[in-house]
Amino acid sequence: MxxxxxxxxxxxxxxxxxxxxxxxxxxxxxxxxxxxxxxxxxxxxxxxxxxxxxxxxxxxxxxxxxxxxxxxxxxxxxxxxxxxxxxxxxxxxxxxxxxxxxxxxxxxxxxxxxxxxxxxxTLKDAYYHSYIMVPKDKASQYKVNGKYSLKNIKGKKMSFVSNTSTSGYAIPAGAIAKTFNIKNKDDLAQSGKFFSKVLFGGSHQGSTVNLLKGDADVAAFDDMDLTQYGKFLNDSNKVGAIFQINKNAPAPFNQVRGKESLAIAAYKVQxxxxxxxxxxxxxxxxxxxxxxxxxxxxxxxxxxxxxxxxxxxxxxxxxxxxxxxxxxxxxxxxxxxxxxx
CATH class of the missing domain: 3.40.190.10 (Periplasmic binding protein-like II)
Structure with a gap:
């Protein structure tokens, strides 16, 4: 630990x-x-x-x-x-x-x-997805050589779920640490270290709302906790997946209905x-x-x-x-x- x-x-x-x-x-x-x-x-x-x-x-x-x-x-x-x-x-x-x-x-x-x-x-496909998402209308800012990349997230405002969430912290933070060769992953959870500000939504729903309300520039969350609140507009298995909040979504999404986020990274989770x-x-x-x-x-x-x-x-x-x-x-x-x- x-x-x-x-x-x-x-x-x-x-x-x-x-x-x-x-x-x-x-x-x-x-x-x-x-x-x-x-x-x-x-x-x-x-x-x-x-x-x-x-x-x-x-x-x-x-x-x-x-x-x-x-x-x-x-x-x-x-x-x-x-x-x-x-x-x-x-x-x-x-x-x-x-x-x-x-x-x-x-x-x-x-x-x-x-x-x-x-x-x-069967257990062969018993997995879901962890995403690192950004607002769809700002997704072009995260392209490098025409492809979505994590390389431009440094210094941004980041929202995770909880530091004990697999798909909302452990896996995305591990991927970020590997991309940037960060030896102490704890730095990713502290404002002013790698990210300018770090938020914890407390749930996947909360992290998503942090992103779509504009409190965070980038956010980590999974798909399985959100499918009742919205839908994917394209292939949810890949980078570039777009998730849209339903227009009748209940709280806490009632403030961000219809808004869309785009995955600049996607990972499989058991x-x-x-x-x-x-x-x-x-x-x-x-x-x-x-x-x-x-x-x-x-x-x-x-x-x-x-x-x-x-x-x-x-x-x-x-x-x-x-x-x-x-x-x-x-x-x-x-x-x-x-x-x-």
Missing amino acids: NLLKKAALFTTLLGVTVALGACSSAGATGKSGQSGKLTVVFLPGDSVKEEGAARAALSKEVAKATGKKVQVQTTTDYNVAIQAISSGKAQIALMGPDSYIQAHQQSKNVQPIVTYTGKSG NEPIAVNNKYVSKKEIKEIVKDLTSKRVTNDRTFFAPANAKKRGLLPKDGNTQFKAVSDSWYQPTHQILGE
Whole structure:
């Protein structure tokens, strides 16, 4: 874990006891998994109002599989969710790959149990995309020899998601560090170092709004958290991808409806896992949770997997034969290697 993440985590830990203590399901010891109750924690991007029905649906499946009462914990800080699952104050979490790996580093008891597949219905295309975007009307400023490049982002105002977000920080920051041969990646998260100003949106939605409102010149965010708020106007897999906010998009996008951003860089990211702290969730319970989540019933439930044009946002995006598949930590070795953790 780099120095920035350690500092951020230390600061978060000072207040996390109070924040998590308010969760009645955790009880005095935080070992709710052993007291007939479970807590499912969600990252900021999945804690938004539009995800309410999806959070409830996942909790219902966990309750059905385990026979325990399940409570939802939403967050506005990635570190709170990471600390919750690694400490056992929450026992189940829907996490980004980097957040999972951070939690796994803190406690080997944190293990992935399922992720969602790609269009093929297999793990071969189980990835999404991390982008470094700029406003479309200013994209020409980021061309070098006729091609989009990162070379002109130095000195700009930059928005990341969180320093523990895989697609909203770790991967784009790693790519920037490599491009500019930056030895201390923490410099990218501090205003006045590489960037003139650095913002953290707190969620992919927040980082996008920072860009489209003009608070940032450049921003990092992913596709899977935004497809319910807008659409890609061309190939979303490549540099040059254009994302447009829907004209009826809800808050926080109501101030930037119709605006467009363009990707000057695009990277593949392994799909996020649902993870458990197996110190508090038994092997039998895990088996039943996996059985339920990989069932046809859940696969066909739009509350779990919703297509991009769905009126109500699902827990995860649906494309072709998207479904849950069982995984273990070994499946995430490519991300372990990318992050060096």
